[in-house]
Amino acid sequence: MGLSLLKGILTGLILSLPFGPVGIYCIELTIVEGRWKGYATAMGMVTIDVFYSLISLLFIAKVEEKIVKYEHFLSILIGLFLMTIAIKKILSKIEIKEVKIEIKNFIQNYFTGLVFALVNISSILVITIIFTSLKIYNDNSPTQIYEILLGVLAGGATLWFTTTYIVANFRKKLDKERMVHLIKGVNVLLLIFSSVLVIKSLIKYIKF
Template sequence: MVKVFLKGLTTGLILQIAIGPIFFYLVNITLQKTLMDGLFAVFAVTIVDYLYILLAIAGVGKILEKEKTKEILGLVSSVILILFGLYMAISTANMINTDLTMISQSQTIFTSFISAFILTISSPLTIVFWTGVFAAKSIEYSFTKKQLLVFGLSAGLATLLFLGSSILVLTVFKTSIPLTVVRAANLVVGLVLILYGIIRAIKISRMVAASIISTPEKNECG
């Protein structure tokens, strides 16, 4: 079981290298607020990851692989990303005459946890991703159901280790980062979320359009 655990942890850490909008969002929280805010946000992301991992192992990913379901969930998550990005971009204007101490006091650790939780859980298609990972590893290593569970739990632990250590390192250098950089980071992260959401929405819209066009053709052939 130790080997299975290490394989899961290694796989999880490798997957963490693919840094996405969630990572930048957590960095932004840590820059604006406190170490505890950053860590609680990391806990929120880890909880959602574990939830999706367990659902993937339970086989829920197979249900979400249906094209119609993927399209709907994809569009919903894209809208949430765009809304989060807009909120962050707009909030940058409110930071112009505000120092970091006031920002930290105006919002609680609970707010940091909830915002990270909502942003992470807005991408349920992650279950499909984990389903693919587990299917591949299960075939590669001939895992039993119990071994697959251990593999999944250790892969999820990689989220906590990678993001947690990143937040800790960032906190060490935080004091030397000027407020102007924090404001710029807030704006950049907001724009990244908006851009990411728009790109995803466009891709999904094209998929929907393609499926609508192909449906009549199939009917004519039939």
């Protein structure tokens, strides 16, 4: 196993830590609709992580300027969207759905995660910072690029596979009333994270 592959896996693991607003959304979806729908959504995000990693590798010297130009505006948009979802779920009656294996729904969940992550273009900056910290540079070697991208995919897929497995097993141990309270709490966290994201982005946008 090459060093580039190991660094890619580490990058994928870091990017897939479920602490951001979109990660919280995936956890909430896992609780409400089951493990595989949450995992499908997460894999949409992992796919964009791989795509943005490729952009970062190919244009690592030029990408930061473009990100700075648009990141505040896009962060505000995604923050407002996630705030809307959180408020709606906090105020509405939550129904715990039975887990159903439907390919159509998995595809929809996958593309939902894809769109969420695609809008969050500031991820490229995070990826560039991680690559710089891990001393990953583009040496125009196709083999190195393939190994890094494969590692990002493997790291993200593995972490979300584990995360959704843990959350889904936790789901089985709770009755519906406790699950509803847990989901409300998760959405409060989502609202807080999204609000902070919007406020910070607005302040930076105004100063910018």
